[in-house]
Structures are given as C-alpha cells and as structure tokens.
Amino acid sequence: MGINDRKEREKEELRSLILAAARSLFLEKGVEKTSIRNIADKIEYSPGIIYHYFKDKNEIFHSLHQEGFLQLLGKMKVLGTVENPLERLKAMGKIYMSFAKENPDMYDLMFIKEAPIDHIAHHKEEDWKEGNNTFSFLRSTVQECIDIGNFKGHDVEALTYMIWSTVHGMVSLRIRGRCEAIYFENQDTIMEEAYLSFTKILDSF
Amino acid sequence: MGINDRKEREKEELRSLILAAARSLFLEKGVEKTSIRNIADKIEYSPGIIYHYFKDKNEIFHSLHQEGFLQLLGKMKVLGTVENPLERLKAMGKIYMSFAKENPDMYDLMFIKEAPIDHIAHHKEEDWKEGNNTFSFLRSTVQECIDIGNFKGHDVEALTYMIWSTVHGMVSLRIRGRCEAIYFENQDTIMEEAYLSFTKILDSF
DNA sequence: TTGGAATGTTAAACACTGTTTAATTACATT
DNA sequence: AATGTAATTAAACAGTGTTTAACATTCCAA
Numbered sequence: 001m002g003i004n005d006r007k008e009r010e011k012e013e014l015r016s017l018i019l020a021a022a023r024s025l026f027l028e029k030g031v032e033k034t035s036i037r038n039i040a041d042k043i044e045y046s047p048g049i050i051y052h053y054f055k056d057k058n059e060i061f062h063s064l065h066q067e068g069f070l071q072l073l074g075k076m077k078v079l080g081t082v083e084n085p086l087e088r089l090k091a092m093g094k095i096y097m098s099f100a101k102e103n104p105d106m107y108d109l110m111f112i113k114e115a116p117i118d119h120i121a122h123h124k125e126e127d128w129k130e131g132n133n134t135f136s137f138l139r140s141t142v143q144e145c146i147d148i149g150n151f152k153g154h155d156v157e158a159l160t161y162m163i164w165s166t167v168h169g170m171v172s173l174r175i176r177g178r179c180e181a182i183y184f185e186n187q188d189t190i191m192e193e194a195y196l197s198f199t200k201i202l203d204s205f
Numbered sequence: 206m207g208i209n210d211r212k213e214r215e216k217e218e219l220r221s222l223i224l225a226a227a228r229s230l231f232l233e234k235g236v237e238k239t240s241i242r243n244i245a246d247k248i249e250y251s252p253g254i255i256y257h258y259f260k261d262k263n264e265i266f267h268s269l270h271q272e273g274f275l276q277l278l279g280k281m282k283v284l285g286t287v288e289n290p291l292e293r294l295k296a297m298g299k300i301y302m303s304f305a306k307e308n309p310d311m312y313d314l315m316f317i318k319e320a321p322i323d324h325i326a327h328h329k330e331e332d333w334k335e336g337n338n339t340f341s342f343l344r345s346t347v348q349e350c351i352d353i354g355n356f357k358g359h360d361v362e363a364l365t366y367m368i369w370s371t372v373h374g375m376v377s378l379r380i381r382g383r384c385e386a387i388y389f390e391n392q393d394t395i396m397e398e399a400y401l402s403f404t405k406i407l408d409s410f
Numbered sequence: 411t412t413g414g415a416a417t418g419t420t421a422a423a424c425a426c427t428g429t430t431t432a433a434t435t436a437c438a439t440t
Numbered sequence: 441a442a443t444g445t446a447a448t449t450a451a452a453c454a455g456t457g458t459t460t461a462a463c464a465t466t467c468c469a470a
Contacts, residue, residue, distance in 0.1 A: 014418095036457060046420045048459085057457065112317065117382040128386035135387050154405065157390055158398035162371065165399065169374025170366070177322040181333035182340050185362055193363035194370065200359065205409050219447095241428060251449045253430085262428065 015053045017043050022060050023067070030105055031061055031115060058119035061109060065116040068106040069130040072099050076137070085144035090199045092141060093167050097195060100171035108175055111168060138164060151205065163202075170194055220258045222248050227265050228272070235310055236266055236320060263324035266314060270321040273311040274335040277304050281342070290349035295404045297346060298372050302400060305376035313380055316373060343369060356410065368407075375399055 021042035025034040036057060040047040054060045075095050082088040100107040109116060110130075120128050139160040145151055151159055170191055173179045184190045226247035230239040241262060245252040259265045280300050287293040305312040314321060315335075325333050344365040350356055356364055375396055378384045389395045 035455080037455085047457090048421080049419060051458070052418075111378070111383060112381055114381060117386055120386065121382065127388075128383075131383060131386055132388060154402050155398060158395065158402045161375070161384075161387075161389070161395055162399040162402045165374030165378060166367065166371045167374070168378060169370030169372070172377060173316070173370060173373060176317055176319060177326065178316060178333075178336060179366075181322055181325065181336055182366075183332075183337060184366070190363060190366055193360055194367040197359050197363045197367045201406060201410060205406060240426080242426090252428090253450080254448060256429070257447075 014043075014045075014049075018050055018053055019060070019063055023064055026061070026064060026109075027105060031109060031113060056119075058115050058122075061113070062116040062119040065106075065109045065113075066130055068103070068110045069134065071103065071106070072096070072110075072134070075099055085141055085148060086150055086202065089138075089141050089145060089163075090202060092138065093163070093195065093199070096167050097171055097191070100175065104175050107171065112172055112175065135160065135164065166198055167195070219248075219250075219254075223255055223258055224265065224268055228269055231266070231269060231314075232310060236314060236318060261324075263320050263327075266318070267321040267324040270311075270314045270318075271335055273308070273315045274339065276308065276311070277301070277315075277339070280304055290346055290353060291355055291407065294343075294346050294350060294368075295407060297343065298368070298400065298404070301372050302376055302396070305380065309380050312376060317377055317380065340365065340369065371403055372400070 018039060021039045022034065025038050025042065029038075036050055037047050039060075040050060050060075054063075075098075076092065079088050079091055079095070082091050117128065120126055139156060142151070142160045142163065143156050146154070146156060170179075174191060179190065180187070186193070223244060226244045227239065230243050230247060234243075241255055242252050244265075245255060255265075259268075280303075281297065284293050284296055284300070287296055322333065325331055344361060347356070347365045347368065348361050351359070351361060375384075379396060384395065385392070391398070
C-alpha cells in the first residue's frame with residue numbers, strides 16, 4: 001500500500017504545515033489575532049481546508065499548547081542533576097518562571113487561555129494529560145521533600161497545589177498586566193524578590 | 206439651566222441603562238459572548254448609540270470591573286472587627302477566595318481578562334487605582350503582621366505580592382479550568398485544603 | 411484506456427463581530 | 441415658524457469562525 005502511505009505522508013505534511021503557520025502567527029500576534037484566514041493565507045490554501053485537518057480553531061491551539069509542554073519538559077531536564085529534593089523543588093520553580101518569562105504567549109496558552117481546555121472539555125474521552133503529567137512531576141518532588149522530613153503535617157496534594165498556585169499566580173498576574181499596573185518600589189525585580197520570599201519560606205518549615 | 210440639567214440627567218440615565226444591560230448580559234454569558242448589538246437590543250436602541258457613551262467595548266467592561274471592586278471591598282468590611290493582623294490577613298484570603306467562588310465571571314474580569322487593563326493602558330493618564338487600593342490594603346495588613354513580629358527577614362512588598370499570587374493562583378487555575386482538569390483525590394475540597402496549607406505556613410513563620 | 415468512485419480543495423455563503431460614517435430625527439432657542 | 445444643535449439611527453466597512461455545495465484531482469477496477 002505504498003500509495004496510501006504517500007497519501008498519509010502528504011496529509012500529515014499539510015497538517016504540520018497548518019500547525020507551523022499557526023505557530024508562527026500565534027507567536028507574533030497571539031491567539032485571538034491569529035485567524036483561520038491568516039493561517040490559510042500563510043500556507044496559500046483556502047480557509048476551508050483547515051477544517052479537514054482540525055475540528056476547529058481550538059483544536060489547532062490545543063496542538064500548539066502540547067508543544068509548549070514539550071518545551072517546558074525540555075527545560076526541566078536539568079533537574080535530574082539536583083539530588084536534594086528541596087533544592088530540586090526550588091530550582092523547578094525558577095525554571096517554571098523563566099519559561100513563563102521567555103514564552104509569555106505560550107505560557108498564557110498553556111495555563112490561562114480557555115482555548116486548549118475548552119477543546120478537551122468538548123471531547124469527553126480525552127483528558128489534560130499534559131497538565132496531569134506536569135502536576136504529577138511536581139507532586140512527586142514534594143513527596144520526596146516530605147519523605148526526608150520537610151513540610152511536616154502537610155498533605156502532599158494540597159501543598160503541591162498551593163506551590164503551583166503561588167508560582168502560577170506570580171507569573172499570570174504579570175502576563176495579564178496586573179503586576180505592571182501596581183506601583184511597586186522596584187517593579188522589575190518584584191517577581192524575583194517575591195519568589196525569594198517564597199523559597200525562604202519553603203526552607204524554613 | 207433646568208433644561209440642561211434634565212438633559213444631563215437623561216444622558217446619565219442612558220449611560221447607566223447601557224451599563225445595566227451590559228452587566229446582566231455579562232453575568233449570564235461572559236464578556237466575549239456579550240456583543241455591542243446584544244446590549245443595544247436589550248435597551249432597545251441602535252448599536253451606534255453606545256459609542257456616544259463609551260469609547261469602546263473595553264471601556265464598558267472597565268466600568269463593570271470597577272463595580273466588582275466595590276463588591277469585593279464591601280465583603281472586606283467585616284475585617285474591621287478582627288484585631289489581630291495575622292488573623293485578619295488569613296480572613297482576608299478567605300473572603301477573597303469566596304468572592305472569586307461566588308462571582309467567578311467578575312473575578313475573571315477583575316484579575317484575568319485583558320479588557321479592563323487594556324483600557325487603562327490605552328489611556329496613559331489614568332491608572333489602575335482599584336487594583337492599587339486593594340493591594341495597598343493587603344500590604345498594610347502584612348506590614349502590621351511584621352510590626353508585631355511576624356514574617357521576620359521578609360520584605361513587605363515582595364511578601365505581599367507572594368501572598369496575593371498564592372490566592373490568585375489558586376482561584377484563577379480553577380476559574381480557567383486547570384484545577385478541574387487535574388485528577389485530585391478530592392477535587393471539590395482541594396482549594397480549601399490548599400488554603401489551609403497556606404495559612405498553616407503563615408502561622409508558623 | 412476509460413468510467414466511476416473517492417478524495418482533496420475551493421468559492422461562496424451564513425451569521426456573526428466591533429466600529430465608523432453620514433444621514434436623519436428631535437428638540438430648545440431665536 | 442425657522443434655525444441651529446444635539447441625540448439617534450441605518451448602513452456600511454472590514455473583519456471573524458464555520459458550513460455548504462460545487463469543483464478538481466487522483467486512484468483503481470473493468
């Protein structure tokens with residue numbers, strides 16, 4: 001079935017062509033300002049064709065948000081060298097925040113926008129495996145901390161959600177312009193200082 | 206100038222009529238799904254008229270987001286009875302979170318959506334006084350905690366931003382569907398448990 | 411080689427969106 | 441009653457996501 005194989009390849013090619021166009025437009029203009037017609041223009045096809053490769057616009061951005069998780073996972077790789085779980089936990093937060101700083105639009109898509117999560121919600125069978133994997137990764141590190149005597153009297157899951165929330169809160173307030181809209185004494189270092197406050201707390205209990 | 210007075214009143218009336226329509230539509234459908242034409246239909250005027258009372262759609266939702274801050278401020282009133290600043294701080298977080306739970310769309314508008322903050326950014330003269338007031342209120346409570354010996358070695362501003370981030374993170378992950386998309390052992394109590402973990406930490410340092 | 415089925419692709423339309431324009435209506439003042 | 445001003449509208453512009461029916465291409469069996 002060599003012909004079917006080639007057809008399969010060609011179909012895959014156009015699919016990834018759409019994704020590539022969507023990715024580059026998304027990175028320069030954001031989700032809302034990237035239209036189906038923009039993407040179609042870029043790949044020099046008619047807008048209708050996109051709907052033969054993706055159910056709707058949400059599915060395209062769900063695909064892109066998956067790429068974001070691969071990127072984030074890639075950045076997390078270096079954590080393998082950090083033996084002490086508490087040190088690893090703190091390093092993880094730093095990586096998470098620097099990822100958000102370097103790829104604000106991607107972070108927005110992954111953790112703030114409704115697009116990718118809506119797509120999941122409308123397809124009952126699939127679930128948010130990207131998010132669950134990332135959360136599990138964090139939780140297991142928190143568990144290791146508990147195992148060596150840290151965070152006494154705390155529930156792993158609750159504590160993990162709290163830690164995630166803290167870093168997500170800091171970066172999402174910034175990404176959505178609330179941090180910039182507050183008059184801080186040192187606007188450009190407030191995030192780092194706040195994270196320092198956080199790690200200081202993690203160390204002391 | 207009785208006639209001008211009446212005209213002024215009438216103008217104000219239509220303005221608040223627009224806001225009332227926008228408010229009710231926004232509360233039942235959200236920002237994105239509330240269109241200028243929807244609002245115009247509701248007040249039985251033509252869509253164009255709205256632009257004589259508001260610069261654009263963002264300005265309408267900026268007005269509504271101000272109402273949200275008044276609501277939140279109202280809920281915070283009871284804190285006057287809490288003498289101990291640390292207890293007050295913890296109670297504040299509870300109120301903040303219950304406000305978000307009871308008015309998720311309003312919270313979204315106040316702290317997540319770009320609409321109100323975009324409006325501010327596009328009008329260089331004005332700033333986010335609602336947010337700054339709320340932040341100052343929180344900061345002064347944190348300062349009081351420090352004054353009576355809590356949070357040793359921490360910077361007020363950084364710590365305040367961290368605390369805000371933690372509660373904002375918890376509620377915004379839920380509002381934007383990320384909390385629900387994670388498999389927690391007890392999905393419906395994770396927020397409360399996470400906040401409990403947080404207050405336990407606040408108590409212990 | 412040809413006819414028909416399947417597939418890939420498009421043009422056009424639908425029902426919307428926010429916003430601006432020019433024209434119209436309503437009304438107070440002269 | 442005529443005029444000038446302000447309120448209001450209809451219509452248009454330029455876009456949006458999505459669906460439809462038509463068209464083009466490709467493949468395979470007869």
